[in-house]
Amino acid sequence: MGLGACLLGLxxxxxxxxxxxxxxxxxxxxxxxxxxxxxxxxxxxxxxxTFALKQQNLERLLELVQAVSDPSSPRxxxxxxxxxxxxxxxxSPLTLHTVQKWLLAAGAWNCHSVTTQDFLTCWLSxxxxxxxxxxxxxHHYVGGAAETxxxxxxxxxxxxxxxxxxxxxxxxxxxxxxxxxxxxxxEPQVAGTIxxxxxxxxxxxxxxxxxxxxxxxxxxxxxxxxxxxFLEQYFHSSDLAEFMRLFGGKFVHQASVARVVxxxxxGRAGIEASLDVQYLMSAGANISTWVYSNPGDSGAGCxxxxxxxxxxxxxxASSPYVTTVGGTSFQNPFLxxxxxxxxxxxxxxxxxxxRPSYQExxxxxxxxxxxxxxxxxxxxxxxxxxxxxxxxxxxxxxVSNSVPIPWVSGTSASTPVFGGLLSLINEHxxxxxRPPLGFLNPRLYQQRGAGLFDVTHGCHESCLxxxxxxxxxxxxxxxxxxxxxxxxxxxALLKTLLNP
Numbered sequence: 001m002g003l004g005a006c007l008l009g010l011x012x013x014x015x016x017x018x019x020x021x022x023x024x025x026x027x028x029x030x031x032x033x034x035x036x037x038x039x040x041x042x043x044x045x046x047x048x049x050t051f052a053l054k055q056q057n058l059e060r061l062l063e064l065v066q067a068v069s070d071p072s073s074p075r076x077x078x079x080x081x082x083x084x085x086x087x088x089x090x091x092s093p094l095t096l097h098t099v100q101k102w103l104l105a106a107g108a109w110n111c112h113s114v115t116t117q118d119f120l121t122c123w124l125s126x127x128x129x130x131x132x133x134x135x136x137x138x139h140h141y142v143g144g145a146a147e148t149x150x151x152x153x154x155x156x157x158x159x160x161x162x163x164x165x166x167x168x169x170x171x172x173x174x175x176x177x178x179x180x181x182x183x184x185x186x187e188p189q190v191a192g193t194i195x196x197x198x199x200x201x202x203x204x205x206x207x208x209x210x211x212x213x214x215x216x217x218x219x220x221x222x223x224x225x226x227x228x229x230f231l232e233q234y235f236h237s238s239d240l241a242e243f244m245r246l247f248g249g250k251f252v253h254q255a256s257v258a259r260v261v262x263x264x265x266x267g268r269a270g271i272e273a274s275l276d277v278q279y280l281m282s283a284g285a286n287i288s289t290w291v292y293s294n295p296g297d298s299g300a301g302c303x304x305x306x307x308x309x310x311x312x313x314x315x316x317a318s319s320p321y322v323t324t325v326g327g328t329s330f331q332n333p334f335l336x337x338x339x340x341x342x343x344x345x346x347x348x349x350x351x352x353x354x355r356p357s358y359q360e361x362x363x364x365x366x367x368x369x370x371x372x373x374x375x376x377x378x379x380x381x382x383x384x385x386x387x388x389x390x391x392x393x394x395x396x397x398x399v400s401n402s403v404p405i406p407w408v409s410g411t412s413a414s415t416p417v418f419g420g421l422l423s424l425i426n427e428h429x430x431x432x433x434r435p436p437l438g439f440l441n442p443r444l445y446q447q448r449g450a451g452l453f454d455v456t457h458g459c460h461e462s463c464l465x466x467x468x469x470x471x472x473x474x475x476x477x478x479x480x481x482x483x484x485x486x487x488x489x490x491x492a493l494l495k496t497l498l499n500p
Contacts, residue, residue, distance in 0.1 A: 020134055020158040023169040031154070032176050035143030041151050043127040047138065050121045050171035053099055055089040064088075065321070069439040071446065071500060077435035086116040095166040102163065106132045126151075133157035136173060146233075146270070148177055177230070198334070199406045200396045201247045202282035205417055208336050208392065209490045216252045217286035217423075221430045224258070225423040226290040227280050227416060233270030235277045235291065236401070243278045243399040253285045262293035274400040275408060276416045283420025287427065317386050317411075318350035323440045324386040325415040326483045327393025328455055339487055340475075341458025342393045346411060347473060347481040350383035358442040359385060362479040372459065372474040388441055390455060390483035391417045421488050425497050437497060449478065449485030451493030458482070 031037070041047070055061075067075040080088075091099075096117065103111060103122055111122040126138050136157040142149050153173045206215075217223060229235065237256060244255040257277065281289050317324040327345035331338050355363060363385045367373070391414035398408050426436040437443070459474040460482050475482045 019161040021161050021164050022156060022158050023167060024156075024174070031141070032143070035141050035176060037154075038140040038142060041126045041138040041140055043125065043130075045126045045138075045151075046123055047126060047129060047151050048121055048123050048172065049129060049133075050119055051099060051103070052168040052171065053091040053095055053118045053120060054166055054168055055116075055118050056092060057088045061085070061088055065439065066442070069442045071443050076500065077438065079435065079438055082115055090117050091166070098163070098166050103132075108132075133159070133170060133173070141176070144177055150176065152176065200392055200394070200413075202279070202285075203247065203250055204336060205279075205283060205392060206251065208339075209421065209488050211251075211421075211424075211490050213251050215285075215424060215490060217284070217288075217427050218431065219286055221427055223423065223427050223430050223436075224288040224290060225280060225284050225419065226292060227276045227419075228292040228294065229270070229273040229276070230294050233273040234265040234267065234293065235273040236269040239269055239274050239399045239402065240277055240281070242402065242404075243274075244282070246399065246404065247397065248282060248285075251282075251285050254281060254287070254289065257281075257291050258288040259290045260293055261290060264291075264293050269400045271398060271400045271405065271408065272412050275396065275398045275413055278398060279396070279413065280416035280420045280423075283417045284423035285420070287420075287423050316350075316352070317346060318353055318384050320353050320356040320384045320441070321439065323388050323418075323444070324484070325411060325418045326387035326390035327409075327411045327414045328390050328458075328483060328487055329392065329394035329409075331457075333395060338457075339390075339392065339453065339455050341455065341460055341482050342409070343458070343461050344410065345387075345390070345393060345460050345482060347387050347460060347483075349379045349381060349385050349481065351380050353384040355382055355384050356441070358445045359388075359479075362445055362448070363481075365478065366476070366480055370474070370476055370480070372476075374472065385481050387411075387481070387484040388444055389418055389452065389485055390414060390487050392487070418488060421490055421493070424490070425494050428494060428498055432498065434498075434500070443497070444485065445479075447496055451489055451496035452486035453489050454478065454486045455483040 064075075064080060067073045068077060068079050070076055099120065100111075103120070106124065107128045108122040108124050111120055113120050124132065130136050130138065133153075134157060135155050136153040137155045138151050138153050140149065141152055152175075157170065157173060159167055159170075205211075235257075240257070241255045244253055248255070277289070277291060281287075316322075326347050327342035328339035329342040330336065331340050366385075367381060393411050393414040394409045395406070396408045396413045398405050422437060422440070429436060454477060455475050456477055457475060460472045473481045479485050
């Protein structure tokens with residue numbers, strides 16, 4: 001093909017409005033509560049967009065994910081390297097060529113990709129982006145607790161039909177930063193609290209989940225753990241050091257992060273980022289910890305291996321490839337006793353992801369035996385059900401901007417705790433010559449909650465109407481969509497997950 005024909009083909013791609021398609025026909029475009037439009041973006045303003053390119057061999061990738069995650073498979077624990085995954089899913093040469101030429105012709109610049117080459121992030125002016133993405137119209141918005149500024153399009157976009165075999169979606173147009181699940185609750189008023197705990201600290205967590213002073217990392221294995229901070233949420237090293245000084249005196253720990261990947265901001269610390277680092281490093285004590293920092297607001301994110309569903313930095317709890325952690329609280333807020341459902345704990349059934357086979361039996365049993373189901377029209381009984389497990393999520397102490405803050409609550413608290421305990425289990429596996437756990441869910445459901453405290457009391461919040469009256473799903477024996485299989489009993493969970 002000659003140069004003239006090439007240029008004509010590219011021009012046709014850019015201008016073909018009649019033969020177009022919508023990559024995200026169900027994309028929500030309503031403005032979330034708490035966000036305000038500041039008006040149209042300047043046509044010459046620069047913005048970055050992320051183009052998700054069609055991956056290859058997704059069915060084979062799904063087979064491999066299931067095989068390496070199933071303890072009964074001979075491939076269990078034999079994980080693929082990033083290079084192996086890249087070789088498998090890398091977009092075809094035709095896709096790479098077509099998309100790159102399309103963006104070049106549109107005037108995009110400073111494009112960069114990832115190892116798997118299935119995400120391509122480029123800079124364009126607003127004018128160029130609106131010409132490239134038919135129907136898009138970029139505006140400035142401000143909102144959220146941190147008064148975050150973003151540029152988004154309130155209108156749907158379309159792409160030339162010729163790109164349908166090559167582009168899954170374009171990130172950075174519609175989705176707004178997620179609202180934090182953290183809340184600071186008033187201190188409970190209970191008489192006679194002398195000698196009792198006054199909020200959840202690492203010592204309270206370690207006592208409740210039966211960790212001893214010896215349950216810490218060895219400092220000699222090639223083991224590490226990580227968390228991520230998004231959207232101008234940063235931790236401060238001085239806060240972490242002060243937190244460990246105040247609350248880490250009874251166990252060996254590390255008081256600093258081993259490495260920050262990405263940009264670490266110098267503004268005020270975010271309470272969510274502070275909590276993540278402090279409780280990951282106190283639950284997974286004395287284990288090397290990395291923090292991945294993404295200060296931007298673009299929708300780069302991740303995709304499910306099915307290729308049909310996309311998600312961004314607000315990694316959805318309902319993804320079947322995530323171990324989702326629900327929330328609990330103590331029955332008596334000042335006593336380390338049995339746990340009940342934290343009423344703000346999330347949970348339920350996905351309207352996007354179908355139910356994975358690994359949880360079919362457990363969910364079917366819950367649906368057939370629970371006496372407290374909402375009306376069937378309120379949930380998708382065939383969807384992926386979550387959470388998978390739970391941990392304390394109520395009444396945490398956090399140090400943020402040099403100030404100890406009490407009674408912080410939310411599943412953003414329970415998740416790093418459970419993650420840290422899994423890091424300790426991986427430590428034992430690595431020292432025993434075994435691979436780390438990897439994707440936990442298939443094994444978790446096969447073992448039917450072994451090593452976990454079953455939480456059987458409480459319900460979470462739901463719609464305040466006459467039909468439901470504020471009550472959502474309720475916990476019960478076995479798995480339920482409020483606390484999953486339950487909360488960790490560390491010695492039992494270690495025994496259950498150590499072999500093979």
